Amino acid sequence: MTALLAGLGLGLSLIVAIGAQNAFVLRQGLRGEHVGAVVAVCATSDAVLISAGVAGAGALLEAVPWFVVVFRxxxxxxxxxxxxxxxRRALRPGTLDPARAPVRAGLLPTVGTALALTWLNPHVYLDTVVLLGSVAQGWGDARVLFAVGAVAGSIMWFALLGFGARLLRPVFARPGAWRVLDALVAVVMVAIAVGLLVG
Incomplete structure (x- = not known):
């Protein structure tokens, strides 16, 4: 039980942060577009990466440094x-209100974006495969429970972020709120990208 709670705590501490993936899940939740699919993609991806880390893929990742550079x-x-x-969305208010948006994003492009924001982000590998995987090894035979806790934390967080975002919809009934959100998303994305480029 201790290993399970430790995995849950560490998993949540790593994932509950403003990042590209979380910003996208939040936006989809606010728009009410393919929320279940996005939550499933993000949670499943985390589960795969955490499992790989616990299975020892972190050592392989550290042994092949060019892999991280390419993904960076x-x-x-x-x-x-x-x-x-x-x-662009922030500068063009007419396209911001989901109720008045001329075209709603299709399922495949949305899932593709969620996959890209997850699997093209080197920080995801460092957090899940390397860090969580390394900590899990310290739990010995209980590392499987540690992984289960980390995966549970990921599922809970993405479900809360995606499906709970609807509680904020009254705030985003004003186009100005969407402009602020998209402007913040743009800033966060640029900041993360610059951080990746400068190492």
Whole structure:
């Protein structure tokens, strides 16, 4: 039980932070677009990465440093592109209100974006595969319970963020609120991308 709670606590402490993935889940939750699919993609991806870390993939990742470098630059490029789209939405208020949006995003592009924001982000590998995986090894035979706790924390967080976002919809009934959110998303994406590029 202690290992389970430790995994839950560490998993939540790593995931509950303003980042590209969380900003996207929040936005989808506010818009009410494919929330279940986005939550499932993010939670499942975390479960796979955490499991890989506990199975010892962290050592392999550290032994192949070029892998992280490739994903660092690829992830930075994707984040800058996503930031440009968010900035464009912030500067064009007519496209912000989900009730008046001319075209709602399709399921496949939405899932694709969620996958890219997850798997192209080197921080995800460092947090789940390397860090969580390393800590899990210290729990010996209880590392499986540690992993279960970390996965549970991920599922709870994404479900809360995605489905709980609807409670904030009254605030986002004003286009100005969407402009602020998208402007913040753009800033966060650029900051993360710059952080990746400078190491």
């Amino acid at each position: 630059f690829g992830g930075a490029a994707f984040l800058l592109l996503y930031a440009a789209f968010a900035a």
